[in-house]
């Protein structure tokens with residue numbers, strides 16, 4: 001019944017994909033589906049994708065595996081849904097092949113839980129995709145792996161989060177700080193932490209901070225909220241048809257909220273916090289959620305950053321920027337002739353958004369318009385313009 005329903009959609013809806021396979025007894029072993037809007041979203045936001053076996057969903061005991069990305073409002077967006085009877089490498093391979101058949105291209109980066117079967121499937125079906133482990137899943141396990149006393153120690157939690165979640169460390173700095181932390185808390189013989197350390201290049205930001213848009217991977221780690229989102233709408237007593245209806249309702253809700261955010265971005269005006277012209281312009285360029293992030297950087301640039309010294313480097317000027325109450329200087333290289341700006345903190349490379357140090361330099365140089373190369377480069381798709389209807393699905 002459920003499969004028939006999806007196959008009918010495939011017949012009548014443009015660009016709807018549905019794949020399924022059965023085991024030797026004829027029972028449903030895998031079901032995959034994606035509609036046209038999901039595909040449009042993947043085209044725009046599909047650089048980084050997470051997928052996870054979330055929960056057993058229905059009375060047939062199939063596990064629900066949604067494919068998720070992050071949209072230009074920094075919210076979850078669902079690319080596809082699927083159900084699997086078993087979580088083996090073979091069934092995941094079938095799933096990823098179905099994904100490829102529907103979407104045509106693999107994502108650049110995939111974020112998953114630490115699962116051996118998924119790992120094999122990704123390696124075999126998406127050979128050119130970078131596979132990262134979800135930091136969120138790993139960090140959630142820390143409490144249960146370090147013993148009762150430490151799991152309740154707030155200072156320990158803060159210390160480990162400072163080392164793990166930061167994107168400011170280089171690999172060698174991370175390694176030193178991690179080792180110091182293990183010694184400080186007597187954890188050098190904890191085998192789970194040692195295993196996680198050995199896998200560090202797969203999940204610690206220090207090891208991919210120079211990769212384009214790597215910051216999004218941390219945002220993508222919000223699969224818990226995705227589980228919650230679908231979890232509200234399903235239970236183990238559902239038939240498959242009921243489950244699919246609930247899924248459709250969840251998608252409608254997600255799409256409604258997204259168009260509301262688009263609407264708010266286009267037709268409402270946020271309050272300005274500085275008198276720097278770029279803040280007002282940012283409100284016109286970015287979606288509201290992203291604007292608040294940019295606005296905070298501009299506010300800090302105006303209120304907390306200052307230039308210590310500057311020097312000419314060919315056609316460019318190198319500025320040394322200090323942030324009040326923080327140690328160290330950030331080096332910002334600005335080339336006025338082609339409006340290229342680069343900061344040593346790497347925020348732009350990681351998140352596609354300028355940092356407070358760069359805004360400080362632009363302000364010092366009297367720049368009153370957003371450098372177009374920065375706003376509308378490879379990342380323009382994530383920066384929904386109020387005027388740009390192409391992002392209004």
Ligand SMILES: [Zn+2]
Nearest residue numbers: 343345355357
């Ligand atoms: Zn910076």
